[in-house]
Amino acid sequence: MQRDTLVSFEGVVKRFGSFVAVQKLDFEIRKGEFLAIMGSSGCGKTTTLRMLAGLEAPSKGVIRLSGKPINDLPTWSRDTPMVWQSLALFPFLNVRENVEFALKMRGVGKAERRRRAEQWLERMQISEFADRNIAQLSGGQRQRVALARSLVVEPEILLLDEPLSALDAALKVRMQSVLKNLQRETGITFVYVTHSQSEAFSMADRVVIMSRGKIEQIGTPQEIYRTPRTRFVADFLGSSNLFSGKVRAAGGGLALDTPAGELRLAPDAGQTVGDTATMTVLDTKTHLSVTVPAGAVNVVPVRVIGEEFVGATATLYLETSQGQEIRVQKGHDEFADLPIGMGQNLYAWWNPEDAHLVAES
Amino acid sequence: MRRPITLYGLTFSLPLLVWQILFFVFPLLFLVALSFWTVKNFAMRPDFDTVNWTTMYGRAVFWQAYGTTFVLATAASFLTSVLAFPAAYAIAFKLSDTARRWAVFLMVIPFFTSYLVRVYSWQIFLSDSGIINVTLGWVGLGPLPLLNTVGATMIGYLTLSFPLVVLLQLFSLVFIDRTLIEAAHNMRCGRLRTVFAVIIPSARTGLVIAALFCFILSFGDFVSPIYLGGGEPTTLSILITDTTKSGQQWPRAAVIALTMIATLLAVAFVAVKFAYKGKSK
Numbered sequence: 001m002q003r004d005t006l007v008s009f010e011g012v013v014k015r016f017g018s019f020v021a022v023q024k025l026d027f028e029i030r031k032g033e034f035l036a037i038m039g040s041s042g043c044g045k046t047t048t049l050r051m052l053a054g055l056e057a058p059s060k061g062v063i064r065l066s067g068k069p070i071n072d073l074p075t076w077s078r079d080t081p082m083v084w085q086s087l088a089l090f091p092f093l094n095v096r097e098n099v100e101f102a103l104k105m106r107g108v109g110k111a112e113r114r115r116r117a118e119q120w121l122e123r124m125q126i127s128e129f130a131d132r133n134i135a136q137l138s139g140g141q142r143q144r145v146a147l148a149r150s151l152v153v154e155p156e157i158l159l160l161d162e163p164l165s166a167l168d169a170a171l172k173v174r175m176q177s178v179l180k181n182l183q184r185e186t187g188i189t190f191v192y193v194t195h196s197q198s199e200a201f202s203m204a205d206r207v208v209i210m211s212r213g214k215i216e217q218i219g220t221p222q223e224i225y226r227t228p229r230t231r232f233v234a235d236f237l238g239s240s241n242l243f244s245g246k247v248r249a250a251g252g253g254l255a256l257d258t259p260a261g262e263l264r265l266a267p268d269a270g271q272t273v274g275d276t277a278t279m280t281v282l283d284t285k286t287h288l289s290v291t292v293p294a295g296a297v298n299v300v301p302v303r304v305i306g307e308e309f310v311g312a313t314a315t316l317y318l319e320t321s322q323g324q325e326i327r328v329q330k331g332h333d334e335f336a337d338l339p340i341g342m343g344q345n346l347y348a349w350w351n352p353e354d355a356h357l358v359a360e361s
Numbered sequence: 362m363r364r365p366i367t368l369y370g371l372t373f374s375l376p377l378l379v380w381q382i383l384f385f386v387f388p389l390l391f392l393v394a395l396s397f398w399t400v401k402n403f404a405m406r407p408d409f410d411t412v413n414w415t416t417m418y419g420r421a422v423f424w425q426a427y428g429t430t431f432v433l434a435t436a437a438s439f440l441t442s443v444l445a446f447p448a449a450y451a452i453a454f455k456l457s458d459t460a461r462r463w464a465v466f467l468m469v470i471p472f473f474t475s476y477l478v479r480v481y482s483w484q485i486f487l488s489d490s491g492i493i494n495v496t497l498g499w500v501g502l503g504p505l506p507l508l509n510t511v512g513a514t515m516i517g518y519l520t521l522s523f524p525l526v527v528l529l530q531l532f533s534l535v536f537i538d539r540t541l542i543e544a545a546h547n548m549r550c551g552r553l554r555t556v557f558a559v560i561i562p563s564a565r566t567g568l569v570i571a572a573l574f575c576f577i578l579s580f581g582d583f584v585s586p587i588y589l590g591g592g593e594p595t596t597l598s599i600l601i602t603d604t605t606k607s608g609q610q611w612p613r614a615a616v617i618a619l620t621m622i623a624t625l626l627a628v629a630f631v632a633v634k635f636a637y638k639g640k641s642k
Contacts, residue, residue: 053547054547055543055546055547074546075543075546075547076546076547076548076549076550076551077549080547081547081548082544082547084540084543084544086538086540088538088540088541088543088544090541090544090545090559090562090563091563092562092563092565093562101545101548101550101558102548102549105548105549105550105554105558106549149548153548
């Protein structure tokens with residue numbers, strides 16, 4: 001175990017009856033990091049968080065907090081405050097009483113309670129609403145109350161279960177920066193469960209990607225984006241083009257025999273002839289040209305089937321002769337000298353160094 | 362937003378309105394009128410005299426009965442609520458969905474038999490030669506005076522309102538957002554403390570309404586105080602029958618009845634106000 005490990009999951013399994021929600025989790029949460037657990041619904045991310053909060057007991061394995069096993073510790077004996085998707089604010093208490101709740105449960109005196117709650121109300125910029133009912137607040141204000149309520153006890157770790165999912169897009173982006181700044185300033189470890197790639201990648205120091213109760217990949221957002229480890233991750237992120245086929249020897253190196261043609265592998269791909277492999281190449285590293293570019297080795301003839309302009313970037317959707325869809329993403333001006341009308345025939349190509357292989361999983 | 366009254370809406374609401382006017386408003390107005398009538402030689406005469414009001418309100422026995430009835434009904438509301446809550450809590454939070462459905466079904470069964478029959482069967486248990494005292498006699502105890510006591514009246518009130526109070530409490534408990542309970546646990550609030558800090562405040566409306574129903578049922582009940590309580594101490598319902606029997610004093614009985622209705626309206630108003638406190642936007 002590393003010195004800066006705060007939480008470790010060791011062979012943790014969670015079953016609900018015959019349904020396996022989480023199968024054999026092994027990972028660590030580092031002290032002071034912003035960790036996002038990401039996956040589609042039913043992947044086990046919320047169950048993982050709830051086990052950490054003590055709201056579910058693992059069926060197998062050990063969860064350690066600061067080195068001590070916490071499996072048998074009920075949630076009210078742990079210091080793992082959580083922010084719920086529904087926020088779970090108490091409607092029968094006003095804002096101040098909500099924020100003071102956890103302190104009251106810890107037996108903190110009235111004056112001290114009020115002082116500390118006031119601090120957090122101010123910090124979250126909701127002091128003016130202190131005496132209001134929860135029902136009188138907007139979504140963003142409630143969010144701030146929920147954060148203040150959890151952070152007022154100054155915990156070592158804060159668990160967040162998709163807290164931003166009910167907000168509109170603009171507010172979501174604003175709350176993301178609030179959360180990120182809060183985490184940076186307090187140094188509290190944040191564990192943030194979400195299905196949204198943009199939330200996870202914009203805030204987290206490290207991202208855990210889960211699928212069907214298993215971890216597919218853990219890494220920094222850049223690592224995961226640039227080198228998705230499994231086919232699932234590449235598909236899930238949706239920013240890479242994938243080509244599968246058998247490895248064979250070609251021109252002194254290795255190549256992949258795919259329906260789209262023979263695609264060269266980088267010299268250090270580490271594959272042997274006869275293996276089945278999947279190659280991914282980022283849509284931003286995939287290039288287009290009207291003629292076959294001189295010296296290019298991985299060239300796929302394609303036809304334009306769609307285009308999409310968002311802000312400064314443009315995404316072209318193309319189809320290979322076998323009907324596989326690929327995408328290319330660039331700045332607007334990079335497409336300026338290309339004829340990109342519907343049905344236009346072009347060549348997609350990339351450098352073998354920009355492509356890498358992923359596990360099939 | 363006020364919506365226009367349509368013929369379609371009237372078709373369905375009018376019969377109810379007519380029924381209410383015929384069988385509630387008219388009798389009530391008649392009761393008010395009756396309270397000003399006078400009785401001469403055991404015969405009632407339409408009149409407008411406040412003598413019934415001054416006579417009744419001037420009598421210590423009336424105010425004693427009023428106090429007794431109010432205290433008994435209040436005690437019954439608290440006792441029933443406190444005894445029903447653990448049952449409603451267990452049904453709402455501890456039982457599986459199937460078991461919960463069975464429990465609700467069992468709570469409905471008491472309504473199958475007449476309340477009077479259930480009170481008579483309590484006599485079989487509580488009388489001096491009843492089941493409880495005979496059983497106590499076998500072990501050399503008793504007999505305890507059980508029947509014709511305030512305790513027996515209370516048992517009658519419980520018989521009357523317990524299943525209803527459990528059901529009303531249950532319906533407010535099952536609609537509590539479970540994440541609120543988890544959130545409380547997550548913030549170091551233990552199980553028992555969560556009941557008082559989160560569950561009761563969340564279910565307040567239903568709990569108060571349930572207690573109100575118990576109060577209304579007990580306040581006007583005649584059966585338990587007479588058949589289990591033995592008519593002592595006198596409640597308002599007993600006083601009404603006594604008044605009508607002695608010298609055809611229906612106008613004075615009307616005064617008692619109107620006072621009871623006014624009391625129930627006032628209690629209901631205060632209770633509902635408290636139940637929904639802080640819930641208006």
